[in-house]
Amino acid sequence: MITVFANPDRFMALSRYLTPILAAAAAALFAWGLPQALVTSPPDYQMGETVRIMYVHVPAAWWALGLYAAMGMASFVSLVWRHVLADVAARAMAPVGAVLAALCLITGSLWGRPTWGTWWEWDARLTSMLVLFITYIGYLALWAAIEDAQRAARLAAILCLVGLINLPIIRFSVDWWYTLHQPASVLRLGGSAIDPAMLSPLLIMAGAFACAAASITLLGMRSLIHRRQALAAELRLARSAP
């Protein structure tokens, strides 16, 4: 008998405990990091209190990128070893990454208002993030458009891998574009070296974001696997009927 759904039992058993543990870790890290980030850390000598947006903006940017890289790895595993869990993992990471990219864009826009005096500045980093956000949307749209789950998984994996290869090119071109059009007089987000008093809450927040993203991803994977099992059961039922 072929195992079209490579046995995910061990994953389900493990993730059952790992998901709440990671969620609890995220909550603890937020409880530890948020007061530091929002209250006790020093204001920036240039940006003042608005620098506190950084503690959300920067971790969101890091993990929006990090999740795409992880999706790329999962896609590679999916294409080479045809492992169903890799498909599910890539699919479950995508909405989390998209939300993080959106969060990064929104906080970047909010930050732009006091810093640059505009709700949207075509800054190189923000523009790159916008492109990444559209890439996430495209990835999810491709999954949604193709009915057969297996085919959708493989096609999306191809898209994800090619997108990953292309990400540095986009990044380079956007940086090039920005320096071409913009003299270097504008203030750049997170451009200068960071004070240690700011670094520690930033890292705590990054850890909190990572745990939260991992927990939500696992939750999404579990839900996708349950959905597949339900679909398989429906098919079995339909076929056993006369």
Place this chain on the structure above:
Amino acid sequence: MTRRAFKGQPSEGLTDESRLVDGLAFEGLALARGSRLLFQDLTACYQPGVLVELTGPNGSGKTTLLRAIAGLASPAAGVIRMGRATDPEDRASLAHLLGHRDGLKGALALRAHVRFWAELFAGDAGQIDDALALVGLRGLSALPARVLSQGQARRLALTRLVIAQRPVWLLDEPAAGLDRAGKNLLADLIDRQVRQGGLVIAAVHEPLGLPAQSLALESLKP
């Protein structure tokens, strides 16, 4: 319909390199469509020079098997060996596949189709007119394919089989849409391919009227 000898066809049959010395073999083959297993444990070997009639009810996996042999669909388990080739891409270059749809472009002339296939499948572009005459469409060679009837379109598709020699023919209900004369033509083509040492696998609902081995997929139900 007048049928002429196909001039370019070498009388001694397929060339050595295009003949499958080792035949076609399935080893523990299982095919699936999506999450549904179609059949499993197909182990069989066919020598060159036979017609295999593939039977089974709708949905039993006839089309998928033909596509898998051609290297287009990947098996859920097992091996397909065509001559010495097991790699899908190598198999693809040894076979002709005639599916339900003829793969015609309505805007292009009949002649352009045959020329395209001759070049695409590394055949002989010098035999375009002969191939069209063989299927009785020579007089229409300048017309666009969109004016063809279903039977004519199928006959045009048959020219693929003769314009480039390949040792394995995979035919999916090849007689569909053909009239009596068309069916005779098809039988002649298959007969010639088999006698030249080729291998023909045809999914059929009713026998083609030629000596054939039978492969019944319903006996392999999982």
Place this chain on the structure above:
Amino acid sequence: MIRALMSVYRRDVALAWAGGGGAAAPLGFYVGVVLLLPLAMGPERALIAAAGPPLLWVAGALSVLMTLERLFQADLEDASLDQLLLAAAPLELAAFAKGAALWTALGLPMALVGGIASLTLQTPPAAAPIIALGLAVGMAGFISIGLLGAALAAGVRRGGVLIAVLVLPFFAPPIIFGAAAAAAASAGEAPFEGAFQLLGACCLFYAALGPIAAAAALRLQAD
């Protein structure tokens, strides 16, 4: 093998212009979009001169998008794709040949039209050949990576919008370099070569990457 690829190329060029010129529609679309800019901005020369080169590039990208939906879908529907898979040439190169055919039938004419249209957008006549050349290279890049979008969405009904979302992020680098080169040439600045070289490098990379990725997707579509 070369013969098989040439036959794919010739057939697609013939199909693009068969039946009253299918490729004429995206060309018309291109001209139409270019026409809208002066109508939207008013006829003031300085404004149009500044906005012209970027517009030529954006309109070109959109016109390519319009043709991608049917590029592989038609072959998938009528089973021509199976023939390409059985062909005496790798599918990667067959996909490349199809892209080259689209570039010949659409990309080149569009580059020419773009060069002429740049004159109506107040570009100095000396810059028009550079703009046309840049567009020709850029169209090759758009089409190459467009092959991937077309292959991914080949099985999707009304997949045009999907293809656009899939492909647009990939359009960013060529449009950045291409429009910059066009703008620099149009403003009479000497250093448009740098942007031009980056455009060429990027499009060359896409020309290698696009057909390979598209072929991988097409194999899955045929499975």
